[in-house]
Amino acid sequence: MRDVVKTFPAVRALDGVSLEVRRGEVHALLGENGAGKSTLMKTLAGMFVPDSGTIAIDGREVQPKTPLEAKALGVVLIHQELSLVEDLTVAENVFLGALPRRRLGFVDWDKLHRQTAGILQRLNCDFSSTSLVADLSIARKQMVEIARALTVDAKVVIFDEPTASLTDQEKLVLFDIIADLKAAGVGIVYISHRMEEIFRISDRITVLRDGTYRGTLETAGTNEAEVTRLMIGRTLDYSQNREAVAPGEIVLETRGLCCGDLFQDVSFTVRAGEVVGFSGLIGAGRSELAETLFGLRRPTAGTILMNGTSVLVGSPSDAIRHGISLVPESRKEQGLVLGMNCRDNITLPQIDKLRAGPFLSSAGELEIYETYQKRLSIRSPSWRQLVRNLSGGNQQKIVIGKWLAMKPRLLIVDEPTRGIDVGSKAEIHKLIRELAHGGYAIIVISSEMPEILHVSDRIVTMYHGRVMREFSAAEANESSLVQAISGIA
Ligand SMILES: Nc1ncnc2c1ncn2[C@@H]1O[C@H](COP(=O)(O)OP(=O)(O)OP(=O)(O)O)[C@@H](O)[C@H]1O
Ligand SMILES: [Mg+2]
Numbered sequence: 001m002r003d004v005v006k007t008f009p010a011v012r013a014l015d016g017v018s019l020e021v022r023r024g025e026v027h028a029l030l031g032e033n034g035a036g037k038s039t040l041m042k043t044l045a046g047m048f049v050p051d052s053g054t055i056a057i058d059g060r061e062v063q064p065k066t067p068l069e070a071k072a073l074g075v076v077l078i079h080q081e082l083s084l085v086e087d088l089t090v091a092e093n094v095f096l097g098a099l100p101r102r103r104l105g106f107v108d109w110d111k112l113h114r115q116t117a118g119i120l121q122r123l124n125c126d127f128s129s130t131s132l133v134a135d136l137s138i139a140r141k142q143m144v145e146i147a148r149a150l151t152v153d154a155k156v157v158i159f160d161e162p163t164a165s166l167t168d169q170e171k172l173v174l175f176d177i178i179a180d181l182k183a184a185g186v187g188i189v190y191i192s193h194r195m196e197e198i199f200r201i202s203d204r205i206t207v208l209r210d211g212t213y214r215g216t217l218e219t220a221g222t223n224e225a226e227v228t229r230l231m232i233g234r235t236l237d238y239s240q241n242r243e244a245v246a247p248g249e250i251v252l253e254t255r256g257l258c259c260g261d262l263f264q265d266v267s268f269t270v271r272a273g274e275v276v277g278f279s280g281l282i283g284a285g286r287s288e289l290a291e292t293l294f295g296l297r298r299p300t301a302g303t304i305l306m307n308g309t310s311v312l313v314g315s316p317s318d319a320i321r322h323g324i325s326l327v328p329e330s331r332k333e334q335g336l337v338l339g340m341n342c343r344d345n346i347t348l349p350q351i352d353k354l355r356a357g358p359f360l361s362s363a364g365e366l367e368i369y370e371t372y373q374k375r376l377s378i379r380s381p382s383w384r385q386l387v388r389n390l391s392g393g394n395q396q397k398i399v400i401g402k403w404l405a406m407k408p409r410l411l412i413v414d415e416p417t418r419g420i421d422v423g424s425k426a427e428i429h430k431l432i433r434e435l436a437h438g439g440y441a442i443i444v445i446s447s448e449m450p451e452i453l454h455v456s457d458r459i460v461t462m463y464h465g466r467v468m469r470e471f472s473a474a475e476a477n478e479s480s481l482v483q484a485i486s487g488i489a
Contacts, residue, residue, distance in 0.1 A: 001017065001019045001056075002018050004052075004053030005052045006040075009381075010385075011381050012211055014039055014040055014050070014053075015212050016213065019206055023187055024184075024187070025204060026182060026188045026190050026202045027187065027190065028190045028191070028192070028198045028205045029041070029189055029190070029206055030198065030227060030230075033379065033397075033419075033421045033424055035211065036210075037208060038191070038392065040208070041077055044070070044158065045070045045076070046066050057156070058155070078145050078157070078159050078160060078162055079145060079160055080160035080161045080191070080392045080419070082138070084133045084145065086133050087134055088132075089131065089132055090130070090144055091113050092112070093133055093148065094144060094148050100115065116129035116147070117129050119150050120147060123143055123146065123150075126140075138330050139165050139166050139167060142165050142166055142170075146162065146174065146177070154181075154186055157186055157189075159178075159190050161191055162190075164418045164419050168447075175200075178190070190202060193393075193420060193421050195224050195228075195422065199224070202219045203219055205219055205222065205227060207227060209230070217230075247273045248271055248439065250271050251272050251306065251409055252270040252293070252304070252443075253269045253305040254269075254293075254302060254304055254305070255302055255305070257301070257304065258301040259289075259300055261465070262285050262288040263288055263292075263465035264466055266467055268470070272440070273437065273439055274457050274458065275436045275442045275444055275457050276444070276457065276460060277443075277452040277455065277460070278290075278452075278460050279452050279460070279461045279481050280461060280463060281463070281486070282447070283464075284465065284485065285465040286445045287445065289462075290443070291326070292313075293326070294324055295314055295316045324408060326403070327399055327400050327414060327416060338387050339388060341385060341387065342373070342378070342380050342383050342385055343365055343383035343384075345387050346398060349406055350406065372401030372404060372405055373401070376427070377397075379391070379394050396420060400413070400428070409441060411440055413442070413445070415446055416428055416432070417429075417448075429451070432444065449478050450478075453473075453478070456473055457472075458473065459473070463485055463487040464487065468484045
């Protein structure tokens with residue numbers, strides 16, 4: 001790709017970017033949220049037509065105008081935002097637009113399911129080709145998205161943040177698949193905000209900043225600090241305000257909380273001014289616990305107390321009334337209205353409060369938006385921009401802003417920095433600490449061990465739906481946590 005320019009109304013997303021991918025190489029594409037990574041790859045995959053610049057495959061200039069044309073040229077994009085059809089089966093999604101047919105045009109269902117089953121097996125998937133996509137977890141949906149790419153005889157496969165919702169186990173399977181593709185001479189573009197992955201699997205790294213090309217480096221000849229500097233134009237400050245605040249009174253307490261076979265007998269407290277981290281493997285029950293506290297699930301036994309009073313949380317509006325907010329794990333499905341603008345997404349839960357007569361008081365709303373836009377450095381040309389048009393990481397910041405704007409007493413964040421670039425990640429960690437300082441009680445759920453260790457005052461570990469052990473920040477380290485979450489007493 002040479003000198004590619006792509007503009008949107010009010011945004012110059014790509015300003016003369018070049019990228020060269022060789023056969024059998026893993027080429028990492030790095031840059032802050034909104035730097036233009038997904039846009040560059042969407043022009044390669046026929047989803048956007050560039051304003052200028054050229055694309056050549058095997059030395060031949062091409063102009064893919066639709067994803068199908070790109071596919072025919074051997075370019076496959078595995079999307080950052082899942083793009084599956086929820087009410088179709090796994091097999092139908094995997095072969096969408098290219099269902100195997102018998103003569104007379106009837107779909108060959110046997111062949112469809114046989115071929116899909118083969119791919120699922122290669123990916124070590126534990127669900128069947130006949131499952132409905134709507135019934136799958138996000139991680140499994142991600143695997144379906146990857147399965148789709150394996151149906152094509154590809155020259156270039158693009159992974160846009162593929163591991164954001166995968167477990168460590170699934171990640172290893174993905175890395176095996178990437179190694180296979182590489183060995184077969186496929187060129188791979190790999191987008192991720194996780195440096196350890198970049199350094200583990202890539203051969204070269206290209207860095208974008210603000211839609212411009214900042215350079216290409218051999219992975220073996222560089223390091224995280226150098227790459228980060230190229231990405232954000234400064235060195236990262238990891239130090240943080242960590243002086244011990246005496247925790248305040250107990251804000252949340254659960255006693256013997258159960259939810260069917262999802263989790264049992266969960267008892268813990270969170271005090272004002274305290275960040276309590278929840279560590280556990282996928283399926284340990286952490287997200288389900290958060291959903292129960294937020295009224296999305298009904299506890300089957302036990303009590304929830306807010307400020308010492310037992311409360312019934314039958315719905316999210318009950319939870320909000322009691323001062324409980326949840327930044328959910330899957331923002332796209334639970335947190336955002338994509339067709340609405342940035343301001344309205346942030347003020348959505350408070351519309352009743354802000355409503356002045358039959359009209360919304362726009363000034364108040366705008367003020368709220370601007371406060372959180374600045375605090376979270378949300379990159380958007382204006383409050384009017386539709387959330388659909390923001391980059392993945394900036395969409396995520398909108399969800400966080402929305403729940404912060406509620407000024408809850410208890411804030412639960414589930415995987416708060418998934419898909420967030422390293423610079424903003426440090427910002428969000430700082431923000432979580434600041435909020436605790438300001439008297440919020442905070443629960444952080446994260447599958448990233450360093451993140452949990454970094455932000456928490458106390459860490460609760462869960463295994464198979466039960467609380468294993470509690471650690472203070474001082475006594476916890478990666479190996480003690482790994483033992484606890486794997487059920488090793
Ligand atoms: N369809 C669109 N309409 C308007 N603006 C867009 C559209 N798609 C992307 N943009 C803008 O282009 C810029 C680059 O976005 P892009 O999605 O490529 O970022 P990214 O590097 O993939 O970021 P992230 O790491 O957050 O996924 C952003 O400012 C984004 O808001
Ligand atoms: Mg992106």
